[in-house]
Amino acid sequence: MYSDLPFSQACENNKAPILVLLQQAFAKCSNVLEVGSGTGQHAVHFAEHLPQVIWQASDQGDYIPQLSERLLRAALPNLPQPLVLDICRDAAPSQPYDGLFTANTLHIMPWPVVEQFFNRLNQLVKPQATLCIYGPFNYNGHYTSESNQAFDQSLKSRDPAMGIRDIETVISLAASVGFTLQHDYAMPANNRLLCFSK
Structure with missing residues (x-):
């Protein structure tokens, strides 16, 4: 179903243990923004198993076409199309969220972006x-x-500006x-x- 789309083995490995904890952390949330959704594997998995949450994926513009395709194929009612969101440039979404998730981003972002x-x-x-x-x-x-x-x-x-924080x-x-x-x-x-x- 997704074999022609970008794939992260790390996402595949860690999505189940992360989900167990997000089910507790986001138990009272109704809409969660994911910053830096990448391949979309997390977004699809978490939306599928957190049906009470609207899971809003987002990423920089370059990643949106293939991210959007994965979400489209998933066809989950609580997984809308991704937002274009560059933390440094793009305006905030008009709707604020009661949860925010981000994975493997802080060590990629240069420190001023963090x-x-x-x-x-x-x-x-x-x-x-x-x-x-x-x-x-x-x-x-x-x-x-x-x-x-x-x-x-x-x-x-x-990039010297990257690194574990x-x-x-x-x-x-x-x-x-x-x-x-x-x-x-x-x-x-x-x-x-x-x-x-x-």
């Missing part, structure tokens, strides 16, 4: 909202595994815009799921 992401959170979500961020993080400036260290070095060889800095940025860390879950492959509330 700051912009947090600065814009309150334009994207309602006054009471849940924020879930998935990916690798460092603790007290240290890598949690050799594989994360190698991954970080690979990222920085592509320190969790303490991310928590501080979130707090500066009103989000408090509720849970820091250990995930497979040395990743974490951070759940914040506002």
Whole structure:
């Protein structure tokens, strides 16, 4: 059904364990914005298993055509067509969301874009909202595994502005815009799921 579309093995591997925690985190949410939906594998899986949630995928314009095709084929009633959303340039969606999810984005975004992401959170979500961020993080400036260290070095060889972020800095940025860390879950492959509330 999707064999001709872009595919992420990492998404395929991590979608089930992430879903288990999102079912708790987004239990009271009715509309969730996903920032950086990429291939759309997460969006399809989560929308299918969270039928009470309108799951709004989004990404930069270059990724929209193939992302849109995957969502179209999924044909789920709670999975609308994706939004074009560049954190640095595009206006916020007219409708604020009560949940926001992003996976494997903070280490790809240059640091000024990470700051912009947090600065814009309150334009994207309602006054009471849940924020879930998935990916690798460092603790007290240290890598949690050799594989994360190698991954970080690979990222920085592509672009020095990329890299695994320190969790303490991310928590501080979130707090500066009103989000408090509720849970820091250990995930497979040395990743974490951070759940914040506002």
